[in-house]
Amino acid sequence: MNASYEAVIGIECHVELKTRTKMFCGCVNEFGGEPNTKVCPVCLGMPGALPVPNAKAIEHIVTAGLAFGAEIPTFSKFDRKNYFYPDMPKDYQISQYDTPLTLGGAVKYWLEDGTMRECRLTRIHLEEDTGKSTHAGSGDGRIAGSAYSLVDFNRAGVPLMECVSEPELHGAADAIAYLESLRRTLLALGVSDVKMEEGSLRCDANVSIRPAGSSELGTKTEIKNMNSFRSVERAIESEIARQIEILTSGGRVVQETRGWDEVNGVTHSMRSKEEAHDYRYFPDPDLVPMEVARDEVARLAAALPALPWERFQRYTREYALAPKQATQLIDNLSLAAYFDRVVAASGNPQQSSNFVLGELSRLANETGVAVASSSVSPEHLAELIALVEGRRINSKIAKELLGRMWHGEGSPAEIVEREGLAQTSDPAAIERFVDEVLSVNASVADEYRAGKTNVMGFLVGQVMKASRGKADPALVNELVRKRLC
Amino acid sequence: MTDESLIGKSAAEIAQTVRERGASAVEVTEATLARVDAVEGVVGSYLTVLSDVARSQAAKVDERVRNGERLPLAGVPIAVKDNMCLEGTRTTCGSKILEDWIAPYTATAVARMLEAGAVPIGKANCDEFAMGSSCENSALGVTRNPYDPARVPGGSSGGSAAAVAAYEAAIGLGSDTGGSIREPGAFCNLVGFKPTYGRVSRYGLIAFASSLDQIGPLTRSVEDAAIAYDAMGGYDPMDATSIDRPLEATATGLLDDLKGMRIGVVREFDTKALGADLDARYRLAYADLERLGAELVDVSLPTADYGVATYYLIAPAECSSNLARFDGVRYGLRVEGDDVRVMYDKTRAAGFGPEVKRRILIGTHALSSGYYDAYYVRAQKARTLIARDFDRAFERCDLIASPAASCPAFEFGSKSDPYSMYLMDYYTIPMALAGLPALSVPCGWSTPEGAKAPMPIGLQLAAPLFAEKLLLGAAHAYERATRHALARKPALEGARA
Numbered sequence: 001m002n003a004s005y006e007a008v009i010g011i012e013c014h015v016e017l018k019t020r021t022k023m024f025c026g027c028v029n030e031f032g033g034e035p036n037t038k039v040c041p042v043c044l045g046m047p048g049a050l051p052v053p054n055a056k057a058i059e060h061i062v063t064a065g066l067a068f069g070a071e072i073p074t075f076s077k078f079d080r081k082n083y084f085y086p087d088m089p090k091d092y093q094i095s096q097y098d099t100p101l102t103l104g105g106a107v108k109y110w111l112e113d114g115t116m117r118e119c120r121l122t123r124i125h126l127e128e129d130t131g132k133s134t135h136a137g138s139g140d141g142r143i144a145g146s147a148y149s150l151v152d153f154n155r156a157g158v159p160l161m162e163c164v165s166e167p168e169l170h171g172a173a174d175a176i177a178y179l180e181s182l183r184r185t186l187l188a189l190g191v192s193d194v195k196m197e198e199g200s201l202r203c204d205a206n207v208s209i210r211p212a213g214s215s216e217l218g219t220k221t222e223i224k225n226m227n228s229f230r231s232v233e234r235a236i237e238s239e240i241a242r243q244i245e246i247l248t249s250g251g252r253v254v255q256e257t258r259g260w261d262e263v264n265g266v267t268h269s270m271r272s273k274e275e276a277h278d279y280r281y282f283p284d285p286d287l288v289p290m291e292v293a294r295d296e297v298a299r300l301a302a303a304l305p306a307l308p309w310e311r312f313q314r315y316t317r318e319y320a321l322a323p324k325q326a327t328q329l330i331d332n333l334s335l336a337a338y339f340d341r342v343v344a345a346s347g348n349p350q351q352s353s354n355f356v357l358g359e360l361s362r363l364a365n366e367t368g369v370a371v372a373s374s375s376v377s378p379e380h381l382a383e384l385i386a387l388v389e390g391r392r393i394n395s396k397i398a399k400e401l402l403g404r405m406w407h408g409e410g411s412p413a414e415i416v417e418r419e420g421l422a423q424t425s426d427p428a429a430i431e432r433f434v435d436e437v438l439s440v441n442a443s444v445a446d447e448y449r450a451g452k453t454n455v456m457g458f459l460v461g462q463v464m465k466a467s468r469g470k471a472d473p474a475l476v477n478e479l480v481r482k483r484l485c
Numbered sequence: 486m487t488d489e490s491l492i493g494k495s496a497a498e499i500a501q502t503v504r505e506r507g508a509s510a511v512e513v514t515e516a517t518l519a520r521v522d523a524v525e526g527v528v529g530s531y532l533t534v535l536s537d538v539a540r541s542q543a544a545k546v547d548e549r550v551r552n553g554e555r556l557p558l559a560g561v562p563i564a565v566k567d568n569m570c571l572e573g574t575r576t577t578c579g580s581k582i583l584e585d586w587i588a589p590y591t592a593t594a595v596a597r598m599l600e601a602g603a604v605p606i607g608k609a610n611c612d613e614f615a616m617g618s619s620c621e622n623s624a625l626g627v628t629r630n631p632y633d634p635a636r637v638p639g640g641s642s643g644g645s646a647a648a649v650a651a652y653e654a655a656i657g658l659g660s661d662t663g664g665s666i667r668e669p670g671a672f673c674n675l676v677g678f679k680p681t682y683g684r685v686s687r688y689g690l691i692a693f694a695s696s697l698d699q700i701g702p703l704t705r706s707v708e709d710a711a712i713a714y715d716a717m718g719g720y721d722p723m724d725a726t727s728i729d730r731p732l733e734a735t736a737t738g739l740l741d742d743l744k745g746m747r748i749g750v751v752r753e754f755d756t757k758a759l760g761a762d763l764d765a766r767y768r769l770a771y772a773d774l775e776r777l778g779a780e781l782v783d784v785s786l787p788t789a790d791y792g793v794a795t796y797y798l799i800a801p802a803e804c805s806s807n808l809a810r811f812d813g814v815r816y817g818l819r820v821e822g823d824d825v826r827v828m829y830d831k832t833r834a835a836g837f838g839p840e841v842k843r844r845i846l847i848g849t850h851a852l853s854s855g856y857y858d859a860y861y862v863r864a865q866k867a868r869t870l871i872a873r874d875f876d877r878a879f880e881r882c883d884l885i886a887s888p889a890a891s892c893p894a895f896e897f898g899s900k901s902d903p904y905s906m907y908l909m910d911y912y913t914i915p916m917a918l919a920g921l922p923a924l925s926v927p928c929g930w931s932t933p934e935g936a937k938a939p940m941p942i943g944l945q946l947a948a949p950l951f952a953e954k955l956l957l958g959a960a961h962a963y964e965r966a967t968r969h970a971l972a973r974k975p976a977l978e979g980a981r982a
Contacts, residue, residue, distance in 0.1 A: 041590050044815065045815070046590070046816070047570070047583065047586070047692075047810070047816075048588075048688070048689040048691040048692065049590075050723060050726075051725065052722065052724070052725045053725065080806050082805075082809060084809065084812060084826075084829055086812075090809065091809035091810050092806050092809055149825070151814070151815075278853055280805075280849065280852035280853060281852075282806070282852050285695035285726075285803050286695050286725060286726065287726070288725055288726060
């Protein structure tokens with residue numbers, strides 16, 4: 001970015017909530033399916049049908065608000081947002097206008113280098129999703145030039161959370177890190193699957209630029225149609241560059257909505273501010289105002305799980321894990337929870353992380369069984385770590401043990417005991433293996449002595465093999481080296 | 486038992502007769518369908534006569550009766566206002582935009598009536614989307630007042646009212662937004678009862694103004710209204726505005742006198758303004774209440790005069806949004822256009838009548854950015870004040886009495902100015918805004934200028950929220966003591982009562 005400008009970005013996210021049924025009717029809330037099979041008079045906006053709110057969806061929003069430290073007002077209500085659109089069955093959307101379920105709060109997020117930042121939230125509110133239109137006959141799927149359109153209402157009425165941030169993000173990397181943290185948090189809360197590819201997370205970005213150091217906001221544009229984190233990143237970068245280009249060449253940015261063109265990597269104008277709708281919001285008379293009971297809020301607050309940024313701070317500050325490792329753990333919820341239990345049992349975060357992200361994750365990938373649901377209990381892994389740390393076994397045996405634990409053989413200490421796998425740290429015993437190996441490989445030893453030092457590894461390996469893997473590798477190294485000098 | 490003696494009975498009597506096997510539901514249904522055949526040419530109550538549905542429901546009712554079920558509405562023929570859904574039947578709202586729409590589900594109130602043994606004879610005409618006070622705004626048919634076919638039956642539930650008055654049904658289901666049950670009740674010599682808002686489920690009632698719409702019965706007696714209400718009322722999980730609070734049976738609480746009751750007469754509703762004849766009749770009605778043991782109390786509703794203005798902001802605002810869905814995309818009329826916007830415009834231009842369009846425009850304007858506070862928000866505040874006036878008045882009385890309408894049924898075309906039509910609901914709108922239960926009960930006959938014969942007029946009684954039992958009980962005492970409804974018969978060939 002041009003150093004004399006600073007970007008100011010606000011993100012508006014729409015997140016489909018994970019509930020059994022839709023927002024205002026009993027239809028199943030599920031992605032996909034044959035068009036218009038998950039519908040009823042209510043979500044089809046049939047004459048006379050009435051909405052009844054889904055309590056679980058309201059709970060999900062309050063839970064998200066609590067996780068972000070938002071205020072949960074006692075009074076909230078639903079409003080109608082009126083505009084005509086073919087995939088909106090009632091030609092109004094039940095949404096929330098001036099009394100959202102949550103106010104304020106902040107998303108804490110971190111950059112790749114581990115820097116923690118936060119972006120305040122304006123509000124989170126609850127609304128219903130629309131159906132989906134498919135435009136046929138134009139070749140490119142766009143409405144312009146299409147012969148006819150088909151509408152699928154399976155998605156209509158799915159509970160949707162709208163989460164609006166303050167304009168406090170200052171670049172594409174910031175925006176992505178914010179989105180990642182938001183996504184992780186909602187996943188941790190269990191309120192959404194947050195899958196951008198299934199459209200359960202959609203976002204728009206408000207982008208403006210201003211001279212670096214200025215505190216005034218420039219004219220913003222709203223960017224739409226971004227359907228992956230990567231396209232959010234590219235779109236924001238492209239839009240910032242476009243605005244800088246306009247300002248540096250003496251022009252003015254026009255307030256408008258712009259669409260991201262994934263193929264050409266540019267944004268293009270969709271509609272100007274003047275064409276903006278008058279949504280004629282008013283309280284939905286089919287629904288009664290909500291009183292969000294304080295004891296319910298307290299109950300939901302008490303049930304909050306460990307939040308991603310709390311974990312990140314704990315992992316990187318207390319446990320001194322690298323940001324990348326910490327993020328990897330956090331990105332897999334069940335793995336992070338498993339890791340926490342291993343740390344609690346072992347008191348050794350680094351080794352816990354190494355095993356969990358290393359050998360255990362490899363086994364998980366190989367077998368298709370999640371670490372947390374494998375036969376390796378956190379307590380057994382802690383036992384294994386203690387064996388390694390106490391130099392009772394070496395890392396090779398540890399790996400072998402993990403494999404056996406994965407297949408249900410239980411306590412590593414017991415396996416070691418039973419199979420005599422304890423590490424041999426007795427120099428006299430190892431000395432015997434070394435003698436044996438060097439006598440068989442006398443010529444190799446000579447090569448070493450002649451300066452071909454890279455045969456060292458081979459010789460150590462042979463000694464380890466002779467000990468059936470049980471010899472302390474450090475000691476083997478030391479003894480072999482000593483004998484070759 | 487002759488057909489005529491069957492259809493002349495009250496709903497209570499029909500149900501008892503069918504339960505006691507004095508006649509079958511099928512017999513009652515056949516007699517009623519024959520009556521429909523005989524008088525529909527003049528009255529025009531129904532947009533759709535449901536002969537097959539009625540016969541099959543009647544057969545089911547008979548079977549249930551044979552199986553020993555005690556059905557409160559066994560075999561009772563009912564007229565269903567055509568803004569209520571009945572699965573598999575055409576449900577039009579009196580509008581071209583829904584002229585061929587077949588409802589895919591059944592409204593809760595209708596389902597409960599059928600469950601109680603009622604037999605749906607037909608879907609009754611109404612002002613388009615329940616917007617009107619004469620039934621003249623129906624785009625699909627003309628309904629005439631059985632007491633004088635030159636006059637309107639009232640509205641918007643005019644078809645249901647005319648059907649009951651003409652013995653084409655014993656109970657009419659109506660919906661009342663600003664007076665749409667009470668005013669046609671008064672015009673057709675019936676009891677028209679609007680329960681407390683939230684008492685009868687709106688699920689399946691095609692919305693006009695959601696915060697005001699309420700389903701209720703039109704009947705030839707208070708007892709029938711009570712039986713119908715007891716059958717259709719009560720909490721419905723499908724309607725978020727329905728009230729989750731036990732329903733008190735009203736049919737068992739009907740009173741014979743008004744002893745110990747205080748009835749408020751509204752100072753601002755001066756009946757002198759209605760002309761000497763109506764003034765005298767309402768004074769007589771109030772005196773009758775007193776004669777039955779009630780104490781008349783002078784009460785004030787200072788903001789009630791703003792009722793009509795308030796109503797004509799709130800109801801259109803809600804309807805402008807409620808009627809948006811009639812866009813040609815999924816159901817109802819579609820007039821093709823070059824693109825979807827043009828299709829919307831053409832469909833709605835062709836599908837809606839002038840009064841509906843007028844109200845959509847008023848409502849859209851009232852909700853527009855820049856006008857919302859001045860119109861919609863102020864109207865909501867006025868609505869709160871009107872409700873508070875009632876609260877204060879009910880500190881001094883148990884019920885409030887007033888005219889149900891400012892005149893008897895008028896001739897077709899005589900109220901061509903929309904505002905004069907809006908004023909028809911002057912006495913009924915304040916109660917609707919306050920969500921109160923209210924009814925009109927026949928209170929005499931008055932001969933309007935140019936009329937060949939006297940036309941019925943109605944007394945409105947209103948009660949505090951949820952005081953349906955008291956309201957119906959008192960109305961019963963008045964009805965029993967005065968028997969105004971029985972004084973004259975409908976002006977129809979072959980009519981009997």
